[in-house]
Each structure stands twice: as C-alpha cells, then as structure tokens.
Amino acid sequence: MAVFLALSAWMTAGVPASADTPGDFDFYVLSLSWSPTYCQDRGRSDRIQCGGPRPFAFVVHGLWPQYERGSPRDCDVGPRSGLPRRLVDSMLDVMPSPSLVRHEWRTHGSCSGLEPSDYFDLTRQAHDAVRIPRQFVDLPDYLTVSPRDVEAAFIAANPGLKASGIAVSCDSRRLKEVRVCLTKDLRFRDCAEVDRKACRNNSLVMPPVR
Template sequence: MLRRVAVSIVFVGFFSLFAQLLPTQSQAQDRRQNAPGAFDFYVLALSWSPSYCATSRERRSDGRADPVQCGARPYSFVVHGLWPQYEKGFPSYCQVPAPRLNRGIVSTMLDLMPSPRLVFHEWDRHGTCSGLAPRAYFETVRKARAVVKIPDRFLELPDTLTVTPDEVRDAFIKANGGLGEGGVAVNCSSRYLSEVRICMTREFGFRDCPEIVKRACRRDKVVMPPVRGGASKAEAGPDNAAAVTAGDKAPQAGPQISPQVSVSAN
C-alpha cells in the first residue's frame, strides 16, 4: 500500500513538472506578445460618429456632446483605428514609452479621425505594434481606409435609421468586392450601432477573422442616429478619402477622447 502511494506521489509530481514545462496556448502567444511588427493581420475599425454623439449627450447631465466630434461638421463613419491582430488576441502598447508623435502628423489625420487625443491614443496602443514609424503607420491607416467603400445609404443619413446588424454587414459586403461574411463584424453599444470592423491582410486584402466576427453585435435591431447636415467629404469613398481642405477639419482645441477607445476588444 505504501509503495503504491509513493509511486502515485512520484507520478503526480513528475506529471505536474512536465505540464509546467509544456507551453500553454497563451504562453506560446506570449513569445511574440507585444513584439513590434509581429502580428498576423489588421482590423480597420470604422465608428458611426452620430452614435457616439448621441450616447455622449445621454451620459452628460447638461445634455451636451463632445464639441470636437459632435460640432458643425457632419461626420458619419470615421476611423477609430487600424489594429494589428494575432489569429487569437492582439498586441498593445508595444513600446513604452511610445516614440514621440509629431503634432503635424496628428493634424493630417483629422479628416479621418476626428479627435487629436484619439490619434495619440491609437498610436500609443496600436500603432507601436505595427513595427512602423509614426508617419508610415498613419499612411498605412489612410491606405487601409481608402480600400473600403462606405455604402451609399450611409453617406448621407438625414433621419434616424433602425436596422439589423446583418443589413449593415450585407451593405458593406455588397459595396466591397471580395469582402465576405467572415471578414466583417458589426458592433453595437446599448441600442446604437457603434462601429464596423473589417479584417485585412497586411497587404490590405480582405480576409476572414473568426475571432473578431464571433464578438459581433447580437441584437435584433440597432439604431443609427442621423448624420448632422449631410455627408462629410472624408466619407465619400476611397477616391475622396485622401484629404479635405484645412477649413473642413475638425477643431483641434480642447478635444475629449472618444469612448470608442474603451471598447472591449481594443
């Protein structure tokens, strides 16, 4: 009896030691975790700006929204970010402190990303994981955005629209050849459509991303608040997404960082 107990203890101890030496899936991922440039694909996150403004007003006691993103300029879909991804999981804050981001670069991105603080945040959290210098990373953001065509019905939305997440997904698929159901996720925040996430190869081709799609919105219906006064030039599609005039850019003073930077995945 004692011999069997001793053998069992030795076996359990050996098995435990052996198990500790085997890398788990998370440990195996950690071998390249946060290594700049070591990732599998990108997610381009496009936020529906009117939803952000609606929720911003609802959260504030004075009923006023972010004056930068929710002012006179009629933002519709804006770039939340371009996120390096692993097949499972994602890197973040790959260089701490992050290389300094020139404010001139920030100002050039305000046609696509309406908050300077959002631009800084996205560089610190995601851009540093791209393996690119700041200017090259934001040029990559612009190239990725230029690949995606916003469906016509969302360029100028004069009235509140209630849709299913699948309707929004299918509209993007129809507008973008090569994009399939497995490569696009529609996300929601409470009752509002918050953003559309599109998965891309490092060469800007569309690709499937099951880990992103499985976290998509599961609500039957979502609300898309209307665009303020018409579509912005930056949302007119790939041909016109490259630039807007300086007078069309969002104000740069006193921005509040968009809550989109606090979404669950990124």
C-alpha cells in the same frame, strides 16, 4: 515525453512567440465608428467631431494589429516624444479627434512595427480601401437596421469582403462600429475571433448624421 511535447505544441498553437513585440502580429482590423452614436454619448465635448461645422458619418476609430487570438497593445517602441502636431492634424479628416489620433498610436500603432508617419499613411490607405455603402454616407433620419443588414451592405459595396471578415459592434440598442479584417497588405481576410464577438442584437438604431 513525446506525449508531453505534443500536448505543449497543441496548447501553444496560435499563440505569438513574443507577445506585444512591434511588428509581431497576424493581421489588421480597421475599426469604423458611427460618429452620430459617439456624439450622442459625448455631446459637444468633442468639439471637432461633434461640435464643428462638418458632419461626420463613419470615421476611423483605429487600425489595430491583431493575433488570430487576442491582440498586442502598448508595445515598447522606446522613448516617446509624442506625435508631431502636423501629423496629428493631417488625420483629422478621417479621425476627427486629436486625442484619438494620439491614443491610437500609443495603444495600437506602436505594435505595427512602423514609424508613426508610415502607420498613419497605412491607416488612411485602409480607410480608402473600404468603400462605405452609399446609404450610410449621409443619413438624414434615424434608421433601424439589423447587424446582418449592415454587414450585407458593406459586402455588396466591397468585392472580396465576406461575412466572416466583418463584424458589427453595438451597445444595447445602437450601432457603434463596423470592424473589417485586413491582411498586412490591406486585402480582405477572414477573422474568426473578431466575427465571434460581433453584435447579436436582432435590430439596431443608427442615429442620423447631423
């Protein structure tokens, strides 16, 4: 019996007691999308981000509650009447897509345990807490980089951030996102699973900011 109990405890270590319950998670991932890559794929169908007057570089994809292994999604927060238009519009400077704002609340924000306004306030705070390296604020031409180069630039710009707490996401040749792991009070932290899933390409292209 003792062996069975010990084995059961080992098998369930690190697994949340009640999966996909609002507020039951370990840390956040702030996902920053490289907007020029997204817009190359979407053309001008996303009129604010890709067809509007303002050019975008790194924008917020989302602030995602995470377990040490896996992540909750689409948590049950009761009847959903949709987000107020004013709240959606208030996020468009950092998340330039109304449909993205709504999707992120439904899929990820619902698992935060926060009210929508508090979740998006926290998302903005997370955005403001991560300094974008100066060379990526306005990129006038195509740039070839390695994932390690991008991580190193973010680490240099953000004291306390370590290589084990940031990951670059890519497609076959282009940089897509940078993901930064944060505690619930938005301090940098390690995240082994996120780091393991990072892009392993030797080099990537960053399309220019239009």
